[in-house]
Every structure is written in C-alpha cells, then in structure tokens.
Amino acid sequence: xxxxxxxxxxxxxxxxxxxxxxxxxxxxxxxxxxxxxxxxxxxxxxxxxxxxxxxxxxxxxxxxxxxxxxxxxxxxxxxxxxxxxxxxxxxxxxxxxxxxxxxxxxxxxxxxxxxxxxxxxxxxxxxxxxxxxxxxxxxxxxxxxxxxxxxxxxxxxxxxxxxxxxxxxxxxxxxxxxxxxxxxxxxxxxxxxxxxxxxxxxxxxxxxxxxxxxxxxxxxxxxxxxxxxxxxx
Numbered sequence: 261x262x263x264x265x266x267x268x269x270x271x272x273x274x275x276x277x278x279x280x281x282x283x284x285x286x287x288x289x290x291x292x293x294x295x296x297x298x299x300x301x302x303x304x305x306x307x308x309x310x311x312x313x314x315x316x317x318x319x320x321x322x323x324x325x326x327x328x329x330x331x332x333x334x335x336x337x338x339x340x341x342x343x344x345x346x347x348x349x350x351x352x353x354x355x356x357x358x359x360x361x362x363x364x365x366x367x368x369x370x371x372x373x374x375x376x377x378x379x380x381x382x383x384x385x386x387x388x389x390x391x392x393x394x395x396x397x398x399x400x401x402x403x404x405x406x407x408x409x410x411x412x413x414x415x416x417x418x419x420x421x422x423x424x425x426x427x428x429x430x431x432x433x434x435x436x437x438x439x440x441x442x443x444x445x446x447x448x449x450x451x452x453x454x455x456x457x458x459x460x461x462x463x464x465x466x467x468x469x470x471x472x473x474x475x476x477x478x479x480x481x482x483x484x485x486x487x488x489x490x491x492x493x
Contacts, residue, residue: 262365263463264490265289268408268454270296270375270483273327274307280480282314287473288487291364293317293331294408296375297481300327321360321373328358328373328409337363340401344393349382357390361401367492368403369460370394375410376419383412383419391426404459406430406490410483411453420453427455428462430488436464441484444477454488461491 267290271281285293293315299307304324312319312331321341322329332338340361348354358373374390377383390407398405407427413419415429423429431439431454440447447467454465465488468474477484 262367262492264291264364264369264492266292266294266371266406266408266454266488266490268294268452268486270410270452270481272297272481272483273299274311276481277479278311278314280476282311284473284476284480284485285315288468288485290487291333291336292362292371294371294373295329295331296327296373296410298322298327298329300324320362322358326354326356326375328356328375330358330360330371330373332360332362335364339363339368339403342397346386346389349377349379352377352379352382355386357393359394359397361397361403364492368401369492370398370401370403370405372405372407373409374407376412378412380418384422387419387422391422398457404457404493406454406456406460408454408486408488409452411451414450423453423455427457428460430454430456430462430465430490434462434464435466436489437466437468437487439466441467441486443482444480444484447484452483452486454486456488456490459493463489463491465489
C-alpha cells in the first residue's frame with residue numbers, strides 16, 4: 261500500500277519571498293503540492309512553472325482563474341485533470357476546484373485544491389457544489405479523493421462540518437506537528453485543511469514544527485504549510 265505525502269499551501273500570489281516558498285516545499289519533499297493563491301495576472305504561467313521547477317515538481321492541474329494549482333513530484337504519474345468554476349456570486353471573487361487524478365506505485369487517487377470565500381453563505385453553497393464534483397470525479401476515475409485548501413473558516417463552522425460529514429479531517433484524525441495555520445507570523449487560527457476519503461489511512465497531519473523549516477514560514481507567505489501523510493488503499 262503506497263504512502264502519499266501531501267502539502268497544502270496558500271502562497272499569497274508569491275508576493276513575499278518565492279525562494280523561501282521553494283525552500284519550505286523542498287524541505288518537506290511532498291509527492292503532491294496543493295496550492296492556493298497562485299499568481300494569476302501578468303506572467304502567471306511563467307511564475308507558476310518557475311515555482312514548480314524550483315520545487316522539483318511539475319504542474320499537474322490548474323488554470324489561470326481563481327489561483328489554484330496542483331503540483332506533482334516526478335515519482336507521481338498524472339492520469340487526468342479537471343477544473344471546475346463554482347457558482348458566481350456578485351461582488352465576490354470567483355471560486356473554483358482544481359482536480360488532478362494521480363497514481364503512485366500503481367495506486368490511483370484524486371488530489372484537489374480549493375480556496376473558499378470569506379462570506380458564510382457563499383462558502384457553504386460552494387462546499388455543496390465541490391462535494392458533488394469530487395464525488396463524480398472519484399467515481400469516474402476510480403480514485404479516492406483528498407481535498408485540501410484554504411477554507412477561510414475554523415473547525416466547527418458550517419462549511420467545515422459539511423466537509424467532515426463526507427471526509428476525514430486529517431489533522432483531527434491523526435494530529436502531527438502543530439495545529440494553527442494562520443498567520444505565519446502569529447499563528448492563531450486553523451483555517452487550512454486536508455480532507456481525506458475514508459479509503460485513506462491518515463498517518464499524520466499538521467504544520468511541520470522543525471525549526472529549520474519553520475524559520476522560513478514568515479518570509480514565505482502569510483499561511484503556514486499543512487502536511488499530511490496518507491496511506492492509499
């Protein structure tokens with residue numbers, strides 16, 4: 261049964277220190293990197309590819325819209341990819357779901373990225389939409405799903421509860437490292453999550469506490485990375 265190391269990271273459009281972001285990712289050595297707030301304006305494609313190269317990975321899914329991407333290490337094969345825009349809400353940023361269907365050591369899985377809204381009702385509506393999209397993608401590709409991203413809500417909120425009604429909250433299931441993901445300079449909130457299908461065994465999930473890695477967190481972006489070690493069926 262292969263193990264998959266996944267990192268979810270909001271990189272704030274690389275407005276801080278891209279080299280620090282790459283150092284954090286290389287130190288964590290993920291199979292899959294699930295990103296939010298990827299550059300999406302001038303030079304977005306060049307910046308995205310440059311980040312992938314700096315991390316020793318390649319782009320597996322994502323488009324310009326909504327600043328989402330999934331990167332994969334060379335040891336992981338991309339089988340398919342999808343990108344879905346969620347319903348438009350006037351006056352608010354457009355939200356989406358980026359999906360990469362991947363395989364490691366012959367076992368398929370679906371890795372997805374999202375970044376949910378600050379407003380409560382649109383966030384709940386979008387969670388209901390993306391749950392249906394993930395269900396269909398998992399069934400279509402015969403690949404259990406893991407969703408990661410910036411929820412903009414803490415555990416116990418309505419949207420978080422919808423997610424955990426379908427998936428395992430990886431940190432709550434197997435806490436490892438530290439809990440709080442925002443902000444990187446003054447961590448006070450857990451608003452980033454990894455949500456894994458019941459088919460996965462969660463080996464551990466949390467913010468890595470290694471001081472050598474954590475020293476780069478404040479320079480890299482305003483979120484801390486969330487690392488999940490998962491075992492595939």
